Amino acid sequence: MLSLRTRVALATGLGAFVIVAALVALISYAVARNNVNHLDDELDTAIDLIELNADTAALFLGRIGDAGAFAVTLREGGTVIASSTTQLPPMSDGRATKTLGDTRYRVKTETILRRIGGPLTISLAVPTARADTITRTQQQRVLTTGIAAVLTATGLGWVLGGRAVRPLVDLTHRISTGPPTPDLTGTGTGVREASELSAAVRDMLGRINHAQDQTHSALQTARTFASTAAHELRTPLTAMRTDLEVMRGLDLPREQRVExxxxxxxxxxGIESTLTALEQLASGELARGRPRHTVVDLIELADEAARDAARHHPGVRITVGTEPPMPVLGLPSGLRSVLDNAITNAVKHGNATAVLITARHEARHIVLTVDDNGTGIPTDERDLVFDRFYRGSNAAPQGSGLGLALVAQQADLHDGRAYFTASHLGGARLTFELDNSIPPTQAEPL
Known part of the structure; x- marks a missing residue:
């Protein structure tokens, strides 16, 4: 895999190669064309001299041909009247490049009108060997210069590319050799891409660390929770096993067996209620990571909870003292569990015969209260009862110690709080506050 520095050097070399190749081709063509034009100028000069005295030019054609500088052929009416040693073939007027034998010539043919006699066609040629040699030499120099330019550009790309990617190299070094959360402050200063990458890496590491902290916290909570749950379930299961072994080993009277x-x-x-509470707590932990808040009418939810509780506790008067609607943004199942646990706690542990549910707006919060006429909660236990598996002094033996922990969990999920005070009915008042910020687009409750 190529390094970024190498890629920069190769890209620089490739760009230089494209430019130099175009320039070499253009200059090579210009050099060749220029040398051909030079030959044409020589031919034009020689033709002009011959035209000055075409009748006497034939006397010197042999010597000119023997010298090898030019080849000349004069024709009158298609008949050769004079020629150098090398005779040129008939050609139309104009310039052309011809190969005669082993020699290439640049030829110019021109027909002139004389005062005496018919038209005279002059064909004049000059060898291209010397011009070709000069052209090749110049083209080789241009090509050599172009290759040197490409190599120089590639080398400069390597040198300067190293300086350009230095911030990225430093960033990589800090990440690979530094602590799990390296200090990237100041990395890539002055280089936009390096600064952006440094910021992205810092953000990514922050998210990873946050996720790791959440995972560690969740694992620690799960370990503590599992240990406490196992301890809480072991006692009733042991007692049940003892009762069953007594029934199996002894021939007891019917009354004792029924007892x-x-x-x-x-x-x-009790075990079933504990397991249900554990399931609800686990659901609350999942909701913490993936909130699914929706708009729900809190008073309609309270009415449903009151009706269901009245069926389970027919001797208890459960009323809702606030009229709907009261839309809130929250977790419907979580808010319902708050109401169910509050009523159950008042009836089962407080021996209440009357429960009153009310709600009101207060600044940016909605305050839900559940009052009862039961035995209440001692002042020094009003905070402790929200701890998991804590049973107050007035708690019923079959309680799981998790109902109010569920209430505290839901208060946290709804950015609020839950606490106990004395009730005007004579028992305890549970106050549950939740955030009242509802987006305008969700004003209508579900």
């Missing part, structure tokens, strides 16, 4: 079975069912129900 043990009821205890196993209660523990099984």
């Amino acid at each position: 043990i079975i009821d205890d196993v069912l209660r523990k099984q129900s």
Whole structure:
């Protein structure tokens, strides 16, 4: 694989080659044409001299031919009346290049009208050997100069290309030999591409580090979560196994067997609720990485939660004190789990017989409150109850300790917070705040 420096040098050499090749071809043609024009000038001069005294020119043709400088043939009416040693063939007026024997000639033929006699055709030729030699020599010099120019351009491309790509080389060195998060400040200063690449690498490394931190945090949370969940599930499972072994090993009266079975069912129900809560917490963690907020009517959601809770707790009066609509931007399933867990917590652990759900606008937030008339939550436990697997002093034995952790998780996902205070109904008040920024295009609730 070629380095960038080599590519720059080759590109420079290729560009120089194209330009030099065009110049060499043009200059070579111009040199050849110029030498031919020089021969034509000599022919024109000689023709003019012959025309001055065409009748006496024949006396000297032999000597001229023997000298080899020119070849001349005079014709009158197509008949040769005089010629040098080398006789030229009949040709039409004009210039041409002819090969006679082993010699190439540049020939000019011209017909003149004399005062005495008929038209006289003069054919004059000069050998092209000397001009060809000069042409080849000049063309070779031009070609040699062009090759030298291409090689020089390639060498300069290599030298200057090294300086041009130096910022990229330095950037590569810093990344390959530096720490996992190298300091790229100032790298590529003065070179736009290097600066852009440095900024892109910094941004990429930042995203990678952020993703690694998230992955590490998620793994640490998963380890802690799995360890705590295993501990929390081990106790009821051990108790269930003990009850089942007692039933298998002892011939118990029917009343005791029913009591043990009821205890196993209660523990099984607790395990099922714990697993459900764990599943909801895991779903919340997934939603944290891929939020899917939509516009939903919070009051309609509260009405649905109240109706469902009334079926499960027929002795409890559950009311919604705010009229719809109240559109919010959030996770519908998450907000529903907040309402369900708040009601369940009030009834199961607070022994409430009345629950009131209200909501109101407050600055850039919507404040959702769930009041009950139960036993309430001691002041020193109002923050602790949001921890995972924490059970308050008033908690029911079959609780999982995860319901309020789900509420805290959803508050975080909705850029809000959740906390407990005393309720005017005599029990506890759960306050859940969530962000109220709804884009204008999503004003209509789903």
